Amino acid sequence: MSEAARLRVWRGSRREAGRYDTFTVPYEEGMSVLDALRWIRAHADSSLAIRYSCTNANACKTCMALVDGKVEYTCTARLKRATVTVEPLPKRPVIRDLVADTAPPDEKLPG
Amino acid sequence: MDFLNTGPAVAATLRRQVARLPAIRRISNVAVTDVVVRDGRAVGAVGFDIVGGEAVTIAAGAVILAAGGLTKLYRRNSASANMAGEAYALALWAGAELVDMEFVQFFPIAHLAPRLVGMDPIMWDPFRYKLGGKLLNGNFEEFIDRYGGSDAGLYTAMRDVASYAILKEVEAGRGSPHGGAYLDFRHVAEAELRGAFGPVIDRLLANGIDLTKTPVEVGPMAHYHMGGVRVDGRMESRVKGLYAAGEAVGGANGANRLSGNAITEALVFGERAGRVAAAEALRAPAGWEPRFAAEAVGRVRAALGRRGTGGAAPVAREAELQHLMWENAGPFRTAGGLAAALERVRTMKAELPDLAISGERQFNLDLQDWFELRAMLATAEAVAASALARTESRGAHQRLDFPGSDEALVKNQALALEDGRLVTRWVPVARSRAAVADR
Numbered sequence: 001m002s003e004a005a006r007l008r009v010w011r012g013s014r015r016e017a018g019r020y021d022t023f024t025v026p027y028e029e030g031m032s033v034l035d036a037l038r039w040i041r042a043h044a045d046s047s048l049a050i051r052y053s054c055t056n057a058n059a060c061k062t063c064m065a066l067v068d069g070k071v072e073y074t075c076t077a078r079l080k081r082a083t084v085t086v087e088p089l090p091k092r093p094v095i096r097d098l099v100a101d102t103a104p105p106d107e108k109l110p111g
Numbered sequence: 112m113d114f115l116n117t118g119p120a121v122a123a124t125l126r127r128q129v130a131r132l133p134a135i136r137r138i139s140n141v142a143v144t145d146v147v148v149r150d151g152r153a154v155g156a157v158g159f160d161i162v163g164g165e166a167v168t169i170a171a172g173a174v175i176l177a178a179g180g181l182t183k184l185y186r187r188n189s190a191s192a193n194m195a196g197e198a199y200a201l202a203l204w205a206g207a208e209l210v211d212m213e214f215v216q217f218f219p220i221a222h223l224a225p226r227l228v229g230m231d232p233i234m235w236d237p238f239r240y241k242l243g244g245k246l247l248n249g250n251f252e253e254f255i256d257r258y259g260g261s262d263a264g265l266y267t268a269m270r271d272v273a274s275y276a277i278l279k280e281v282e283a284g285r286g287s288p289h290g291g292a293y294l295d296f297r298h299v300a301e302a303e304l305r306g307a308f309g310p311v312i313d314r315l316l317a318n319g320i321d322l323t324k325t326p327v328e329v330g331p332m333a334h335y336h337m338g339g340v341r342v343d344g345r346m347e348s349r350v351k352g353l354y355a356a357g358e359a360v361g362g363a364n365g366a367n368r369l370s371g372n373a374i375t376e377a378l379v380f381g382e383r384a385g386r387v388a389a390a391e392a393l394r395a396p397a398g399w400e401p402r403f404a405a406e407a408v409g410r411v412r413a414a415l416g417r418r419g420t421g422g423a424a425p426v427a428r429e430a431e432l433q434h435l436m437w438e439n440a441g442p443f444r445t446a447g448g449l450a451a452a453l454e455r456v457r458t459m460k461a462e463l464p465d466l467a468i469s470g471e472r473q474f475n476l477d478l479q480d481w482f483e484l485r486a487m488l489a490t491a492e493a494v495a496a497s498a499l500a501r502t503e504s505r506g507a508h509q510r511l512d513f514p515g516s517d518e519a520l521v522k523n524q525a526l527a528l529e530d531g532r533l534v535t536r537w538v539p540v541a542r543s544r545a546a547v548a549d550r
Binding site for chain 1: 118119136137138139140141160162163167191192193225226227228229230232233293318319333424425426430467470471473474475476477480
């Protein structure tokens with residue numbers, strides 16, 4: 001696994017005050033963007049906020065983010081050998097990093 | 112493999128029904144860390160709001176544990192990343208009993224490589240049933256007959272024989288590159304492949320997998336837990352007002368399980384637990400005072416207060432635990448391996464307070480991992496202790512040092528915490544009327 005991929009990942013908790021962190025991740029043919037994000041949490045920066053549950057089967061539908069400008073499930077979006085940019089979903093409030101607020105209003109805790 | 116997407120369709124229907132009932136309120140983004148028990152009765156739960164990073168208390172007339180299984184304890188698993196044994200740990204801490212914790216089902220030919228996304232790794236069984244795939248070692252030789260199984264292009268080897276054979280070939284240096292075996296369909300005509308699994312063949316091609324040209328790599332993965340919370344026919348644990356449903360329930364399958372019954376278990380146990388718990392909640396005395404939750408809330412606040420500390424990340428410890436359980440409490444077990452696992456798990460429990468939690472308030476996954484690891488360790492200890500005490504091989508529990516079944520151990524094992532120590536005991540197997548009539 002000598003090949004590597006680069007991810008530019010949006011970080012922050014306010015749209016207007018974010019930054020991009022770049023991570024280099026070991027690349028294996030066929031791996032998903034979520035594989036790379038989980039690798040980053042396990043090996044480089046565990047403080048990265050991402051949302052996922054099923055990791056593989058595209059069953060839980062919670063891992064959506066903007067991948068190179070397109071809305072994708074990160075578990076099925078393929079990583080490329082080139083640099084991939086990952087950002088939180090547009091048109092939703094950002095909670096932190098790649099996690100946008102997707103909970104229906106009636107499922108939230110009273111404030 | 113759920114090619115028809117039965118699970119998601121059932122789940123969507125249930126969600127729609129729940130949304131129609133104004134009395135049911137769903138809360139997102141809360142991780143429950145303890146069930147609150149007062150005078151032997153479950154009166155609520157404590158957790159934290161992942162989004163806002165605050166402790167949360169929930170008062171309840173009854174509590175149902177429906178957090179699924181424990182497959183995340185294992186390095187190789189086929190289920191969601193959130194099945195970390197929390198239901199079992201919450202039950203133990205609340206004073207309930209667990210049962211059959213040694214019986215973790217390993218699926219022998221789960222997908223290992225090439226990387227396959229958007230599909231369930233246990234998809235290959237129906238392919239073998241219908242098309243007769245060949246199981247080959249790293250040297251492309253058939254091998255299952257060396258281990259008492261027979262293959263000859265037909266699915267005849269029992270699951271435990273297939274798992275054993277694959278792992279033994281890997282151990283002997285004859286595994287496939289990713290540490291499993293090859294499953295080969297190159298001898299099957301493309302028309303036959305398409306006739307049996309047309310739409311799936313296309314999805315495989317989209318993953319770069321052409322079964323007419325390349326074999327895939329497969330191997331055993333943790334797939335389902337037969338053990339779980341010991342409940343009665345009303346799904347109630349020995350703690351009044353504490354129920355379980357779905358894979359969290361133990362003892363329904365015995366030592367092994369037939370494929371395809373998890374959804375029915377979820378529906379039947381869920382309906383029953385929900386009905387009984389709702390009636391119980393109406394009868395339950397008004398049982399909540401904030402002081403009952405003080406200890407559990409204190410635990411959450413202590414973890415929140417440790418944000419910004421150094422040390423190893425909980426996610427790294429989870430990976431270590433997954434390796435430990437795979438090697439020592441996985442498909443094949445020995446007294447030495449299980450004792451080593453128990454010792455290391457107990458050390459890791461003692462080291463929980465030293466782990467790092469990053470400083471962020473919102474959506475802090477280190478915090479979530481820390482509580483998840485706390486539950487994983489409690490459940491791992493229960494699995495290893497039960498597996499060590501069962502000195503025989505039976506169903507999904509395979510002891511290399513005790514290869515045969517022992518008639519004297521036709522019993523269930525129950526576990527509970529006594530003064531903070533995990534204690535196992537043997538209980539008679541409860542036989543249903545139908546089973547008795549058959550004998």
